[in-house]
Amino acid sequence: MADDDARTTACTGSSLLQPVSEITDLPLDQVNFVVCQLCALISAFWFRLFLHPSKTSPFIRHVVATLLGLYFALFCFGWYALHFLLQSGLTYGIMILTGVEHMHNPMMVITQKITSLAFEIHDGMARKEEHLTAGQKILAIRRMPSLLEYFSYNCNFLGILAGPTCSYNDYIAFIEGDPRRHRDQEADRKSNGKPRQSEPSPNVEVVRKVATSFFCLLVFLSVCKVFPVERNIDDDFIANTPFYAQVVYLYLSMLTTRPKYYFVWTLADAINNAAGFGFNGYDGDGSPRWDLISNLRILNIEFATSFKVFLDNWNIQTAHWLKRVCYERCPYHPTAATFILSAMWHGAYPGYYLTFLTGIVITLAARAVRHNVRPHFLHSPTHKLVYDVITWAATQIAICYTVVPFVLLSVGPSIKFYRSWCFSLHFTCILLAVALPVKPRHLRLKDQQKGLQRRLEVADANCSQKEKST
Template structure:
């Protein structure tokens, strides 16, 4: 197998560790098929043992024995602590321990060992960190008065600490333990015990095959087109001098998509294997169709067609966003709304530390915050110009297209340092684009926030008969604000949380739900 992987690596330019990781992700499918053959009457304990054994096989064939030891150390410490430490600070201490343990591994692999591997042992540890910290909070919530809990906390709370075998099956759930998404213990328990909605799972074969075919499609693009558009080329003198202005942005668009294909493959394979076992089943939709998105970590179609930053962040790395919101942001808000700003800052810092310690990550995340803020400002001042009763309403499709082109370009541009890691090469690449995206976003924020540019869009509103955000339409009947700008303070913080998890982590991050707050109308 090693010889085959090396041969494919030489012909495609894809690193061997990435190819080997893909092979082992696909290796979960045969085990998922065997799991599907287990009779429904199979006791949960045997399902837990099956997951532990399969995960051990996949881990030993992908990583070193030290990876297993690290996972055991983190899991055992967490399990013993929730049993012994009965204080409100238990989940906080375990959060610090697991994040610190992960940080030590990330610092070693990314800085001390200067590893260039993109599929190393830090990946399952990242997923495990999400699982263990979420588990600790759920145990804590199970001991709290029910009236003090949010709806999400009531659903996820754990009243009785599970046995060691069930806990082991949970942390090693084999379809997704390597790259995510991180499963919630409540979902895992219900699944292995055949509780709703898992008590009546329809055939999983067709949904799983669809996800597998989709993964192979993106794999083909990544293997055969991706090597022709590497990000590192954008940091060269040849790129800066030979490509035209539009040619540079065209190259960036293709390169960004190819980079994302790598994650579409990894998360798609994991999603497909989980779906095959039945775990990906989410019940019935309102329209009577079956939902198969429980194990989905990314929605490629929605992401690639996103017309705004909000849609990007809701479609990418869902489980991590869910974790950041419910285990960091909302836990800090427990002390009051006055610390919303600090809660958002803590969420961004947690996300950055969870992703790693390459300098490029932090510049990439900072640039991502520019996208969020400038996009919100632009929406507030321009979107209403293309909505009824404005005379520009027929041109809304053009506005939507421009929103897509600008959003995807800014996303690809801001992730350059996240992909390249190093600051020197990242700035060389940004320099090739003359820092135009950064300058444009800064101008939008400065112009509308401090220079009074809003007066110009106000005049345009009057010229074209548009209703500005916060202004009531005449003859509205009930007098309600029919053009309300939903970019309020809650939306701002919610978008910030989704953005915090958006890093295209080339070390292959784990995973989460977009449990962040949603705006009430479509943001463009």
């Protein structure tokens, strides 16, 4: 009875689905979340079909998206949902009062959308065009958002519970039905001279993503208790299990934690697609792409052959946010600064900081190996295959080793795990990073520019010779 009371009081949201929680033996807050996401999926279809930009004004779409989002937040979190309004309202006031020159500075560690918006407004209204990168020019905001647009962007029902993050310009273009929202409009319109649909149906993609998400949920519920992560720090397990078996168990225990993230992010992506948001142009064969705001690529994650490839395909929109607000703008040690910001954004648990600090040394070591070792294996397909198999195994072990504290959260258990491995990957990665130096990013960019310039000069010389010979 006490367990039932604890389960009921642990959730600040609606208790309407308490019977479902008891039947499924799942916490009420998780039941509320899944049900709200399914309602959001249904609402997204209705939003696209009955409130399409061709039938409804942007004002109505903003209002409906915001009100539905706040209702779902209230159902899931109860009075805690005031956090969305207070945080958004306070930061909007800061944006207005501080001015475009300084608005990006006081918001560095709040949330992805707010910080992204602040930097994009700063880029569009306070910086010179020639100082912006190509990506910053696309995302730069040229006018201050209205209060309704701002709340709609931050609190819309499509992403208030699980994201994913999107750029303000892409969201507003979606609400207004602006065909220019497709980044490469002319390339999208034609393929081999054939005109394409300006707005393809997302139904097939939504069905695929919903099926994938619930398959991942089924896998997680089936195996999550078979390989508990906590067993990696069990004294008997450490003392009586050969090291190679500990490595295999570590991989399996971390492998079985990922499907819950696959479920949440894939379903969130499907919800946005169902509303018509997320179209990203066409493939070379003319197939529509619905990955503008996708947060992961499952196969690329599971078969990643480098630490970078894994990170590039995991929590993609967060990676884009970190790159745009930190990595591209940090003048010194951008890799370390980006990992530290990521830890701060995730929360106050010490395990987050241990994970991301470990990620710094592993990233540096992986970069050193890729630049210094990989070129020696590219001379034949066989050598490349051997390299890929080795780096796949090394990547999976490195990822699992890195994220154990992220799951355990506390300092004591995390250090106990690393001690059981004698901090071996830490020391190995530090040695590799020192022994195999890599040029700083700005020097690598200069070398790339010089190489490109040389190739252009050679091409020009060849063209000149051909003209003379003719």
